[in-house]
Amino acid sequence: IKESFSSSLESGLLEVIVPRVEFYPNLDNLKETFGDPKERVRWRTKQNLDYAYHMLYGRPKATYYVQLEDDVIAKADYLNTMKTFVQQQKDDWIMLEFSALGFIGKMFKSSDVSAVVEFFLMFHSDKPIDWLMDHLLWVKVCSPEKDVKHCQRMIQSVRRRYKPSLFQHIGVESSLPGKVQKLKDRDFGKAGLYRAHANPPADLSTTLKTYQNFLLGKVYAGETFFWASNPSKGDIIDFKFNPPIHIDTYLFRSGHMDHPGDVFHNTTIEIQTTEKVIQSKIDNIISKAGLNKAEVANASESFIPIARFNEAGLAQGEIPDGVGNIQIIRIHVHEKSNAWVILSEIMIQENKR
Structure with a gap:
């Protein structure tokens, strides 16, 4: 560790405890339970105690605690994805999951860690950690x-649960002699059908006919696609x-890998601003965007296209300088489409x- 991560150790980024x-x-x-031999009971009990120790040690160091292991791989940009998912939570929560396997990728609020650890310590020799977590949640929120x-x-x-999973367990040999771990998180390899971002509060509306429960508010919140x-x-x-x-920048992505044809065609992005923008400025914005006469002529009244x-179903860019604050961003369809449409990222x- 000293040879490979000396700078991280010296800076305090990495600690060995x-x-x-x-x-x-x-x-x-220890009492043998669930038909497990003595060695396995000993191993899982020590593991529970190790988890508890790590959680208590890490609790005062940050706002959130995430449990990971040294034999996992992570998706690119996993940290920003986790931050965004946390910011999107409007209601109270106890645990956020970024992996489906065991106790990997589990996030807790540091303010909750002490209570969680107390429960783990109370039953540390009875069951594996993920089973204890199931029981804790039952105790917290279920009524008999x-x-x-x-x-x-x-x-x-x-x-x-955040999907697709951000972490995959790649270790095979366990610290328990003879134990082989071949389980893989099936969601890890899946490409996301939507992508979450921490968007500013907004009132959303549309004239489009929504299919089932794929609501506009859910893609804006990063919960699924529209x-x-x-x-x-x-x-x-x-x-x-x-x-x-x-607003600095915007991005609207339509379609996804399962329905790549469900994209916006002949559709523009328009803005309504708080300040009156002179016509020469508007003409310059339209020219830079490369919009045609029909797109300009069909723009909504009091909106600037x-x-x-584009052909891939993506619209992104920067809000032009000098237009003031934005009241409304509008997606405006200019011709009938024979295909449905998916909005997978905002x-x-x-x-x-």
Whole structure:
């Protein structure tokens, strides 16, 4: 470790910790449970205690605690993805999951860690850590007077999973002699059908006919994609900011890998601003965007067209300088489409300076 990560050790980014021997109880006198041999019970009990020690050590160092292991690989930009997912949580939660396997990629609020660890320590020799976590959630949110389905709904409300998984376990040999771990997270290799961003608060509306539960608000919040049946000429999607905000950049991605043809065609991005923009400025914006006469002529009244979706179904760019704060960003369809449309990614970056 010193040879490979000397600078990280010196800066304090990487710490190596070892519990005192007195931290552990007698691990040679444990009750065998669930048909596990003594060695396995000893191994999983020590593992539970190690988890508890790490969590208590890390608790005061940050706002959140994430449990990882040294034999995992991670998706590119995983840290920003995790930050965005946390920021999108409007309701209270206990655990966020970024991997489906075991106790990998589990995030807790540091303010909750002490209570979680107390539960783990109370039953450290009884069950593996992921089973104990299941029991803790049941204790926290389930009512004995309600049925199983109600309990499952309550647990799902505080245990939230990000898909696709950000971490994959690649280790095969366990620290338990003879134990081979071949399980893989099947969601890790999947390309995302949507991508989440921490977008500013907005009132959303559309004239498009939404399919099932693939709602506009859900893609804006990064929960899933928006899906609508055949767009018609004049259909719009509005993102209204109250109060108006200063926006730097935007990105709207339509279609996804399962339905690559469900993209916006002949569709523009328009903005409504708080300041009156002189015509010469508007003409310059339109010229830089390369918009044609029809797209300009069909623009919504009091809106400035600034971009169009390309052949791949993507519209992105910077808000032009000198237009003031933005009241509304509008997606404006200019001709009927024979295909449905998916909006799989929305990113609106506010300048808060």
